[in-house]
Amino acid sequence: MATSHAAVWQRATVLDTTALTDDIRRIVLAPDHPATVDAGAHIDVRVPIGGVPDRRSYSVVDDGPDGRSLAISVLDSPRSRGGARAMHALRPGDTIEITQPIVDFPLRVGAAHYVLLAGGIGITAVMGMARVLRSVRADYTLVYAGRSRPALAYLEQLQSAHGDRLRLHISDEDTPLDVTELVGGVEPGTELYLCGPIRLMDAVRRAWIERELPYPDLRFETFGNSGWFAPEDFVVRIPRIGAEVTVRATETMLEALEAAEVDLMFDCRKGECGLCEVRVLDLDGDIDHRDVFYSERQKDSRGAMCCCVSRAVAPPGGTAVVTIDIS
Numbered sequence: 001m002a003t004s005h006a007a008v009w010q011r012a013t014v015l016d017t018t019a020l021t022d023d024i025r026r027i028v029l030a031p032d033h034p035a036t037v038d039a040g041a042h043i044d045v046r047v048p049i050g051g052v053p054d055r056r057s058y059s060v061v062d063d064g065p066d067g068r069s070l071a072i073s074v075l076d077s078p079r080s081r082g083g084a085r086a087m088h089a090l091r092p093g094d095t096i097e098i099t100q101p102i103v104d105f106p107l108r109v110g111a112a113h114y115v116l117l118a119g120g121i122g123i124t125a126v127m128g129m130a131r132v133l134r135s136v137r138a139d140y141t142l143v144y145a146g147r148s149r150p151a152l153a154y155l156e157q158l159q160s161a162h163g164d165r166l167r168l169h170i171s172d173e174d175t176p177l178d179v180t181e182l183v184g185g186v187e188p189g190t191e192l193y194l195c196g197p198i199r200l201m202d203a204v205r206r207a208w209i210e211r212e213l214p215y216p217d218l219r220f221e222t223f224g225n226s227g228w229f230a231p232e233d234f235v236v237r238i239p240r241i242g243a244e245v246t247v248r249a250t251e252t253m254l255e256a257l258e259a260a261e262v263d264l265m266f267d268c269r270k271g272e273c274g275l276c277e278v279r280v281l282d283l284d285g286d287i288d289h290r291d292v293f294y295s296e297r298q299k300d301s302r303g304a305m306c307c308c309v310s311r312a313v314a315p316p317g318g319t320a321v322v323t324i325d326i327s
């Protein structure tokens with residue numbers, strides 16, 4: 001049985017597309033059915049990859065009056081599975097299919113203090129929150145980390161909107177983010193909202209748990225799109241149903257299993273809910289856990305994986321093979 005978000009799909013027309021950095025483009029869309037956009041909202045997009053529509057999630061960065069237009073920003077990196085390239089190729093007048101704005105990463109107004117933490121393109125998930133917190137005069141800090149100043153999308157806009165509340169950490173200026181220091185300095189009553197690469201999320205989660213801060217006050221937006229290793233092809237065996245499936249570097253394990261008509265449960269497709277869990281019976285290689293569902297101990301045991309985002313990684317000179325069972 002498969003479950004999925006009950007998304008409402010609609011057509012949207014591309015109004016504008018602009019390069020923000022060498023690898024990030026801002027794309028402004030006019031949806032056929034405008035709706036209000038809350039902070040933390042994203043849209044899912046059906047992106048044609050090799051002629052086949054695939055689903056990608058992008059945060060809504062800002063929106064026009066009554067949601068008549070909304071902007072997303074798309075990073076095309078060497079690790080992109082093809083969706084970003086297709087999005088970068090969009091031009092004004094093109095149409096695509098999108099969902100109504102979905103809020104899986106809501107901002108809870110009313111906390112004593114806030115830290116909004118963005119790594120790279122993760123800024124797109126927290127910009128709207130920063131705007132809301134500024135407008136309600138909340139006590140917030142927006143922490144933006146990246147490799148270089150030219151790689152930081154929306155930098156000038158954020159500097160002028162948030163002034164001293166914006167804290168930059170830039171690796172090639174020797175001001176990298178020290179997660180232990182950041183979490184160590186968090187005041188009681190702080191909620192931290194985070195979107196960034198898996199390494200950053202993992203480090204923050206560890207530091208947060210170590211400081212024994214309330215776990216519900218740490219909130220993630222993941223999109224399940226970054227891992228510890230570059231994606232590569234690997235093989236999945238399912239002895240119980242006699243199946244062997246190759247997962248290409250450009251697809252997720254869940255997508256490959258769906259294409260092979262293996263029946264699986266799933267919901268978020270972002271490594272958050274754990275519904276797509278498969279039990280690992282045998283492993284030649286290692287697992288690149290890309291979820292935020294399992295604890296560190298569960299990940300280290302290599303006994304299961306969230307197949308919507310996590311992947312197998314090859315042993316030296318070989319191809320990874322993961323043997324699984326499904327519920």
Ligand code: FES
Nearest residue numbers: 267269274276308
């Ligand atoms: S479907 Fe939610 S973790 Fe995979």
